Amino acid sequence: xxxGAPSGARPRIGVVxxxxxxREHIASLTALGADVVPLRRPEELxxxxxxxxxxxxxxxxxxxxxxxxxxxxLAEAIRGGLPxxxxxxxxxxxxxxxxxxxxxxxxxxxxxxxxxxxxxxxxNDSFEIDIPMPELGERPVHxxxxxxxxxxxxxxxxxxxxxLPDGRAVAVQQDNVIASAFHPEVSGEDRFHRRFLALVATA
Ligand code: GLN
Numbered sequence: 433x434x435x436g437a438p439s440g441a442r443p444r445i446g447v448v449x450x451x452x453x454x455r456e457h458i459a460s461l462t463a464l465g466a467d468v469v470p471l472r473r474p475e476e477l478x479x480x481x482x483x484x485x486x487x488x489x490x491x492x493x494x495x496x497x498x499x500x501x502x503x504x505x506l507a508e509a510i511r512g513g514l515p516x517x518x519x520x521x522x523x524x525x526x527x528x529x530x531x532x533x534x535x536x537x538x539x540x541x542x543x544x545x546x547x548x549x550x551x552x553x554x555x556n557d558s559f560e561i562d563i564p565m566p567e568l569g570e571r572p573v574h575x576x577x578x579x580x581x582x583x584x585x586x587x588x589x590x591x592x593x594x595x596l597p598d599g600r601a602v603a604v605q606q607d608n609v610i611a612s613a614f615h616p617e618v619s620g621e622d623r624f625h626r627r628f629l630a631l632v633a634t635a
Contacts, residue, residue: 442465442466443466443467443482443633445469445480445483446476447468447470448483450493451489452486452487452493453488454488456617457486459617460625464622471483471502471506472500472502473502474506481514481632481635482514483515483517485517485518485522486520487519487522490521490537490549491533491534494525494538494539498538510526510540510542513608514608514635515608515631516542517628518543518610519611519616519624520579520581520612523611524581526539526545527545527547527581528543528545529545530547530548531549532549543609544586544587544590544606545585545606546586547583548582548584549581550580550581551582557579558576560574561596562575563594565593568624568627569623573616574619575613575614576619578615580602580614582600583601583602583604586601586604587606589607590606591604591606593610602614608635610628610631
């Protein structure tokens with residue numbers, strides 16, 4: 433791991449590519465000028481300036497991450513300051529506490545939140561909503577939720593970037609870790625990836 437992209441050079445970003453919509457993140461980050469590589473094995477962490485964890489199925493991503501020996505070194509790198517952005521299943525992977533987890537499911541435990549998986553039930557498991565997020569600019573974020581989690585509670589170090597009308601957070605940041613319960617990578621919304629790359633540039 434190398435914290436802080438060299439100025440002038442393209443930042444090198446690893447997208448966890450065990451499972452899920454990693455291709456969409458690779459496309460979003462490449463469009464913003466990053467040098468993007470798939471991340472599956474611990475030895476691929478070296479030389480990265482930031483990491484993205486995609487949407488998908490967190491229980492499967494968890495199993496594969498441990499099987500590939502990636503989970504522990506990745507968690508250690510994030511605790512050491514590596515800028516990280518997780519969407520949906522990626523938010524679940526980052527969270528310290530889960531409700532509605534499957535038996536034995538583990539996380540990287542690097543974000544001081546309690547997150548409920550599949551928080552919107554099976555009747556209403558996909559929806560889209562515009563959410564004001566002043567930290568990302570004046571225009572609301574068009575958020576696409578797909579079997580999404582929600583943040584039930586968070587520690588004092590966690591900043592809410594966006595919340596549902598009922599007040600529950602769906603986008604948060606704790607220092608070098610950004611997480612959203614929805615999928616900017618599928619809706620052409622690039623401000624989360626820009627915010628992440630700005631973190632990378634200043635780390
Ligand atoms: N429900 C999935 C999980 O528990 C997350 C869905 C998603 O990433 N779109 O991991």
